[in-house]
Amino acid sequence: MSLSNHRLQTGEMMVGSTRALFMDEISSGLDTSTTFQIVKCLQQIAHLTETTIFMSLLQPSPETFNLFDDIILLSQGQIVYQGPIEHIANFFRSLGFICPERKGIAVFLQEVISQKDQEQYWADKSKPYTYVSVSQFSQHFKQFHVGEQLQNELLVPYKQTESKKSALVFKKYTVPKRELFKACFDKEWLLVKRSAVVYIAKTLQISFVAIIGATMFLRTRMHSRNEEDGGVYVGAILFALITNMFNGFPELPMTIERLPVLYKHRELLFHPTWAFTIPTILLRVPISLVESTVWTVMTYYVIGFAPEPTRFFKHFLLMFLIQQMASGLFRLNAAVCRTMTIANTAGTLVLESCFLLGGIVLPKGRIPDGWQWAYWVSPLSYGFNALTTNELLAPRWMNKLGSDNSTKLGVAILQNFGVTPDRNWFWIGATALLGLAVLFNVLFTLALAYLDGSSGPCVF
16 A cells, blocks of 8 residues: 555545544554654654544554553453553563663563563563463453552542543544535646646537537538528527537536545535535536537537627527536536446436427427427436527527418427427526526436445555
8 A cells, every 4th residue: 555545545534523433453554654654743743732642553563652641461362551652661571571772662662472482571580481481461451550540540430421522422523524625626726727637628629619610510600591501500509509408518528437436425524515515616617607608609600500799698698507407417417327338328318208209309389299398308408498588599590480470480480399488488598498407407416425335446
């Protein structure tokens, strides 16, 4: 295990409502200098926070050994010594065993209780050496002044009212929630900066797709506005809707990759779940604004949508809300499914249902009556209706009649695609997309807070 993992895991154990730490062989794979630094840090934390740290080490250096306040020496399931570190050498000296000057005290303690190595430390020349067993050491310790004091302390009845409050935890989170939120926000911001290449790649990707889409639907001039032209523009709207919908897909693998660490922190009560999800959501908003701006600027006027500035900004707002809704949907999918295999399967099912029942594959009027309710559940129906009404109710479409010479051209095109020609649909669609984005992110938070994480991948 690398040094960084040692430090990370040690830091994780120190965070949260912890008053006692049990650490087994934390020096494995570390050099003596690093072990000394870690134990020195833990010693300071124990003294400053009045925390109990119970640690086992294999042959620590003398410098590391001297950092401990108390020592418990175990052998064959029996306590050979338990008490202050400054008295342990005197205990063995009272039995005739002395640690040589150049011998590490930790090595001495391990060998003096071993039948094979014990004789070399015998220093009482007045009598011949005889092996002192672990049981004999344990009995002698009970008569040693440290052992007698320990026995007297254990005989005192426990009184809960007189116990120190620092020994117990009375709050679920010992740090104020505002500080926890700030720490999570700073951590998330650091991760965003470290993953900047991912977001730059996403921006370049949507820019490349925007160039392809703008040139495929290049119609800066229309010699004749008719229903066929309207169908092309609806196709461009569908392309924009689908592209920005799938722009949120990277949230799925990125969220699943972080789930094991999140579940670990949740179980250790590092912070409430919302302290993780809110910074994650908020810090994606500026990124989505940039991507929505790039898409709208590169496609809107090149494709030849309605030239009014107000419609340009409405189109931009809808692109942004679609991205936010999609990001929330993919995050929710990741939190519920918890593995990429299940998430890909369930995600495909959800997306196919949204496309099939959202008035895109089939107009609303042709959806069977038994599935009409799903049309109002599909997020894509609101985005599609809002985008098409924003475009086709523009003056250039409403100033001309359709093929029947009685219906406004824009209204006729909307009716052909099963969209109600109502100007309020822009605000209805925008409000619905915003509400769905909030709903998906709230469900995402609840899923992370209450679903069992054991079924997810167990990697760190």
